[in-house]
Amino acid sequence: MLELSHISKTFNPGTINEKTALRDVSLSLKEGEFVTVLGSNGAGKSTLFNAISGAFLPDTGTVTLDGMDMTEWPDYKRSKYIGQMFQDPMRGTAPNMTIEENLALAYLRANGRMSPFSVVTKADRERFREQLARLGLGLETRMSQPVGLLSGGQRQALTLLMATVVTPKLLLLDEHTAALDPATAEKVLALTEEIVAKDNITCMMITHNMQSALEHGSRTIMMDRGGIILDVAGEERAALGVADLLERFRQVAGSMLDNDRILLS
């Protein structure tokens, strides 16, 4: 499904701020695979996501999704096939537009109705209502309210729905539950798993929680200094605990994990 081959990116080359964010990263994802991504701050996780979503052009390498070489595509063209969620719940929705208008926008731009003058039908609206009801947050009765009135957790759940209202080929989740309180975070994560499983979406999720990284999804990669240093799946992964993960990290990276954001829960 997703094929990254030899991606490298150096920011501010030739200056004192030169930073190599990605070093020759290659990664191949099968359809329906759910990959959790670990790594300390500055390891290149978000940069990797940005390379996939097209926020910048990599120095070397290619990005291929479902047979389409997207390396040269601008970000707005890629996002027709790639759904994205970020840590900040304010980033994914338009606050002055209603819940229905936000969903309509996500739906109309991704479902292949090419006319810029297309509108949502009654049937579409009914579909939005059903999908909102599935979130179990009571949003289906508030469809004509502006999104700005919702809480962070509600907005993030709505963003999730918007990113998947038309099934994307790839879903990129960049710590999308990190800004939520623990109970809401759990709920949004459960919803994510449910939707990803139901629609068999290929998905990558950045997290700082090692336990969570091992519990969710079907494969885990760990990044350090712009490269992938660990890639486990299947039985090997099932047998791993947080302590093993730390040990593996020390072996491969040859350094202590000194990051306060990695939770050993």
Next chain:
Amino acid sequence: MLSMNVLMGALELGCIYSLVALALFLSFRILNIADMTTDGSFTLGCAVSAVFTVSGHPVLGMLLAMLAGSAAGYITAALQTRMGVPSILAGIITNTGLYTVNLAVMGFSSNVNMLKTETVFTKFRDLVGKGAPYKLLLAFAVTAVVGILLVLFLRTRLGLSIRATGDNPDMVRASSINTVSTVTIGLCIANAMTALSGAMLAQYQKTADINLGTGMVIIGLASLIIGETIFGRGGIPAKIVGAVAGSIIYRLIIAVALRMNLPAECLKLISAVIVALAIAGPYMQKQHSAGRRRRQMLDAAVEGRK
């Protein structure tokens, strides 16, 4: 206090100028861009419409005025989205250039008269008969059609994309919306509406003048804000009705002011004050209550020390 004639005049002008308020609703409220092209594209609409009316094509003049207005909007949009010019400056640059263009359109004369020529209003009078309030009917019909089209447009995929562009640029960057095209299309439509307003005004008063558009952006904003204050912040249809109503109210205020022998030269200053207060109001209110809270906390601290 107001004679029927004056009242009718205010209603007619209110409808005609309301197109500018609708244009600013699109650019200022929805796209969040203060579009300084407005003055120039209003005059451009006047000029194009007048020139074609004089040569016997008043309806064509209105349509071409809209086309010319959208071209002006396109230039402002191109300057800010493709060439990195800050948005306010982009509008001012286009506006300055338009002064020469507008003069050129009018054959390098600062005004055009249409006293004896046929206009859309006289054409419409021949259609509905002399007894009907034909000017108001036509002005209202055009405004209603534009308003309804705008409501419908803002529900489409493109319309929603334009709204999202102004509402949450972060979100738009991560979704499949090309902001260059949404900003461009939004400004083209807004300036087409502004130019249509100018085109109607020129034919309404049977004269076009190079200075007709001066201060139009402030007048439009004042109308928009009056409408918002009265009609609140409902859905898009309510806001659009509010913009039209605000424009009519603005014209009524002006009619009353003129009636009270206030010199016409004062009106621009009054408009400027209305807009400054209306935009600064919410901010000053916040500052005021924050200041009060600080004083209360200080007082409490002083009390505690005693």
